[in-house]
Amino acid sequence: SSELTQDPAVSVALGQTVKITCQGDSLRRYYASWYQQKPGQAPVLVVYGENNRPSGIPDRFSGSSSGNTASLTFTGTQAEDEADYYCSSRAGADHHVLFGGGTKLTVL
Amino acid sequence: QVQLQESGPGLVKPSQTLSLTCTVSGGSISSEGYYWSWIRQHPGKGLEWIGYISYSGNTNYNPSLESRVTMSIDTSKNQVSLKLSSVTAADTAVYYCARDRYDSGWMYYFDYWGQGTLVTVPS
Numbered sequence: 001s002s003e004l005t006q007d008p009a010v011s012v013a014l015g016q017t018v019k020i021t022c023q024g025d026s027l028r029r030y031y032a033s034w035y036q037q038k039p040g041q042a043p044v045l046v047v048y049g050e051n052n053r054p055s056g057i058p059d060r061f062s063g064s065s066s067g068n069t070a071s072l073t074f075t076g077t078q079a080e081d082e083a084d085y086y087c088s089s090r091a092g093a094d095h096h097v098l099f100g101g102g103t104k105l106t107v108l
Numbered sequence: 109q110v111q112l113q114e115s116g117p118g119l120v121k122p123s124q125t126l127s128l129t130c131t132v133s134g135g136s137i138s139s140e141g142y143y144w145s146w147i148r149q150h151p152g153k154g155l156e157w158i159g160y161i162s163y164s165g166n167t168n169y170n171p172s173l174e175s176r177v178t179m180s181i182d183t184s185k186n187q188v189s190l191k192l193s194s195v196t197a198a199d200t201a202v203y204y205c206a207r208d209r210y211d212s213g214w215m216y217y218f219d220y221w222g223q224g225t226l227v228t229v230p231s
Contacts, residue, residue, distance in 0.1 A: 029214060042204060097160070
């Protein structure tokens with residue numbers, strides 16, 4: 001199917017590790033990219049490709065992929081990581097862009 | 109540092125055409141390896157891809173919006189434009205432009221985003 005599925009909400013205790021996932025058939029062919037969005041702000045790229053981070057993104061953010069599932073892991077989650085996270089990939093031969101529905105990460 | 113800035117009317121009447129411009133600074137819009145995308149976000153909802161355009165003018169649109177969308181590029185002004193026709197209240201959203209980078213045939217990502225602009229279509 002041409003969609004990406006994310007859990008709507010995930011919570012984590014401060015300083016702990018948590019993984020959020022993104023599932024979709026397109027991920028068998030295309031890498032996922034991950035975006036952080038805080039209220040009232042534009043999305044920011046945090047992870048792309050196999051496990052790449054743009055300059056300025058802390059190394060506690062990491063990505064991985066297996067089969068039809070891509071994951072974004074927070075190692076030692078900080079309070080400022082509380083945000084919505086979206087995955088994205090291309091889909092099919094038409095190279096249309098897909099976004100997951102987003103995961104709201106709450107840091108307890 | 110690449111920057112993108114959306115501009116256009118914040119209020120569009122129903123049935124009219126929404127027109128937005130994205131001005132790119134700090135980099136050439138004509139560089140290979142990039143597409144230029146428009147993405148929108150309905151209030152309190154997730155991200156929806158509208159479409160993208162290449163530096164050469166090739167376009168790719170979301171099938172759900174394709175009949176109403178037109179994108180264009182002006183390399184002399186370093187701008188891309190979006191037109192969405194026959195708008196309704198359902199088109200009320202924050203509209204973002206973003207640089208869509210591809211490093212290979214299977215790795216694509218939006219590395220720069222504009223701040224977004226809210227467009228309201230009254231019901």
